[in-house]
Amino acid sequence: xxxxxxxxxxxxxxxxxxxxxxxxxxxxxxxxxxxxxxxxxxxxxxxxxxxxxxxxxxxxxxxxxxxxxxxxxxxxxxxxxxxxxxxxxxxxxxxxxxxxxxxxxxxxxxxxxxxxxxxxxxxxxxxxxxxxxxxxxxxxxxxxxxxxxxxxxxxxxxxxxxxxxxxxxxxxxxxxxxxxxxxxxxxxxxxxxxxxxxxxxxxxxxxxxxxxxxxxxxxxxxxxxxxxxxxxxxxxxxxxxxxxxxxxxxxxxxxxxxxxxxxxxxxxxxxxxxxxxxxxxxxxxxxxxxxxxxxxxxxxxxxxxxxxxxxxxxxxxxxxxxxxxxxxxxxx
Amino acid sequence: xxxxxxxxxxxxxxxxxxxxxxxxxxxxxxxxxxxxxxxxxxxxxxxxxxxxxxxxxxxxxxxxxxxxxxxxxxxxxxxxxxxxxxxxxxxxxxxxxxxxxxxxxxxxxxxxxxxxxxxxxxxxxxxxxxxxxxxxxxxxxxxxxxxxxxxxxxxxxxxxxxxxxxxxxx
Numbered sequence: 001x002x003x004x005x006x007x008x009x010x011x012x013x014x015x016x017x018x019x020x021x022x023x024x025x026x027x028x029x030x031x032x033x034x035x036x037x038x039x040x041x042x043x044x045x046x047x048x049x050x051x052x053x054x055x056x057x058x059x060x061x062x063x064x065x066x067x068x069x070x071x072x073x074x075x076x077x078x079x080x081x082x083x084x085x086x087x088x089x090x091x092x093x094x095x096x097x098x099x100x101x102x103x104x105x106x107x108x109x110x111x112x113x114x115x116x117x118x119x120x121x122x123x124x125x126x127x128x129x130x131x132x133x134x135x136x137x138x139x140x141x142x143x144x145x146x147x148x149x150x151x152x153x154x155x156x157x158x159x160x161x162x163x164x165x166x167x168x169x170x171x172x173x174x175x176x177x178x179x180x181x182x183x184x185x186x187x188x189x190x191x192x193x194x195x196x197x198x199x200x201x202x203x204x205x206x207x208x209x210x211x212x213x214x215x216x217x218x219x220x221x222x223x224x225x226x227x228x229x230x231x232x233x234x235x236x237x238x239x240x241x242x243x244x245x246x247x248x249x250x251x252x253x254x255x256x257x258x259x260x261x262x263x264x265x266x267x268x269x270x271x272x273x274x275x276x277x278x279x280x281x282x283x284x285x286x287x288x289x290x291x292x293x294x295x296x297x298x299x300x301x302x303x304x305x306x307x308x309x310x311x312x313x314x315x316x317x318x319x320x321x322x323x324x325x326x327x328x329x330x331x332x
Numbered sequence: 333x334x335x336x337x338x339x340x341x342x343x344x345x346x347x348x349x350x351x352x353x354x355x356x357x358x359x360x361x362x363x364x365x366x367x368x369x370x371x372x373x374x375x376x377x378x379x380x381x382x383x384x385x386x387x388x389x390x391x392x393x394x395x396x397x398x399x400x401x402x403x404x405x406x407x408x409x410x411x412x413x414x415x416x417x418x419x420x421x422x423x424x425x426x427x428x429x430x431x432x433x434x435x436x437x438x439x440x441x442x443x444x445x446x447x448x449x450x451x452x453x454x455x456x457x458x459x460x461x462x463x464x465x466x467x468x469x470x471x472x473x474x475x476x477x478x479x480x481x482x483x484x485x486x487x488x489x490x491x492x493x494x495x496x497x498x499x500x501x502x
């Protein structure tokens with residue numbers, strides 16, 4: 001027995017002596033020998049790209065220090081961006097606290113046609129510039145692609161393609177405040193605006209506007225009614241004391257929902273998005289002509305009486321006699 | 333070792349005997365794949381109505397008279413009732429027919445009632461109102477929606493009439 005144990009023990013000692021960790025540093029991937037670049041899209045990845053808002057990119061460029069420095073960067077979009085498209089001249093890096101720190105490395109960017117470019121004003125061998133593309137009206141319903149490129153002092157260039165990104169056909173309007181009895185006439189028919197609110201004075205000055213109105217908002221102190229939205233054919237009994245302007249005749253279709261907190265309309269941290277497809281495929285066959293007792297974070301799916309426009313309206317805030325709404329509108 | 337063999341053979345044979353005796357009884361399944369049991373209770377215990385925003389439109393519990401087989405749902409003033417989702421809570425093992433496969437139009441079930449004092453207490457429909465409505469079956473809307481509850485043993489069927497009454501504006 002003794003011999004057996006001693007034998008096992010000595011084998012164990014030998015085994016342990018042979019095991020050890022490898023402390024050499026090894027590279028993951030090949031070492032960098034030339035100018036290289038990479039790009040990511042920083043704006044909301046799944047939200048619809050709406051005309052007038054922007055698509056944000058972070059474009060990273062680097063060259064080994066011994067080979068040279070970065071000279072210039074540019075991006076060409078397949079559809080020229082609207083006024084305000086630019087390269088942020090600061091390079092951002094994230095510090096230990098997780099905060100993005102800007103460092104000025106480039107000159108103000110210049111845009112000619114579909115190309116935005118900037119030159120580096122300091123000697124740097126690595127930088128990440130942010131590019132903001134303002135979505136133009138020409139891109140509505142189409143796709144946009146981008147080609148980023150960088151030039152270094154030693155003549156090397158590198159290119160990175162991004163896209164294509166589908167641009168939504170929708171319009172979006174945020175945070176419109178309505179006041180019962182005064183600024184309470186909602187129209188979905190204005191160009192480039194999802195919603196337009198007319199006041200009582202507007203209607204008095206121009207009575208033909210009444211035909212543009214799709215919904216009338218009214219607040220009633222009764223706990224059963226509170227904040228209500230009415231189409232022309234809504235039952236009178238549910239809208240006591242609400243005055244419809246002469247000529248208001250649109251039989252708008254309404255479907256009430258609760259808790260659909262679209263990320264762009266609500267600006268709350270829920271990842272829900274109303275997209276073109278939702279409005280294209282919405283079924284309004286059993287829709288109503290009115291919606292009462294609306295609360296904050298409730299919503300309305302709308303189809304205008306003539307079937308030309310569909311919209312999703314989100315209730316941001318409510319208070320006595322007033323409501324704040326935001327909407328996305330889709331032209332069929 | 334020989335002793336062990338003798339005993340284990342006996343034990344195995346006994347086990348086989350017991351297993352063959354204790355088989356599962358008949359488990360009848362009806363045409364919907366639901367189990368048919370021995371229960372003969374047949375009633376609706378709760379009735380819910382949801383609007384398109386999935387919020388309830390009732391005020392208080394629905395009044396259910398199991399003897400007269402009537403369900404009265406009291407709804408808030410301003411409720412559109414042509415696109416509601418009804419939800420029946422039934423007795424254990426019960427089944428409902430016709431099946432609810434989507435939203436239902438309850439306009440034929442809407443009943444206009446002349447209210448008197450004491451009908452609405454703290455915003456809820458009172459016993460007085462419910463019993464008065466049920467007492468006069470001839471005043472029920474002609475095409476009020478009817479749903480039949482079937483008991484667990486599939487032998488008892490009770491047809492319930494659903495009425496919707498709108499509370500006056502508060």
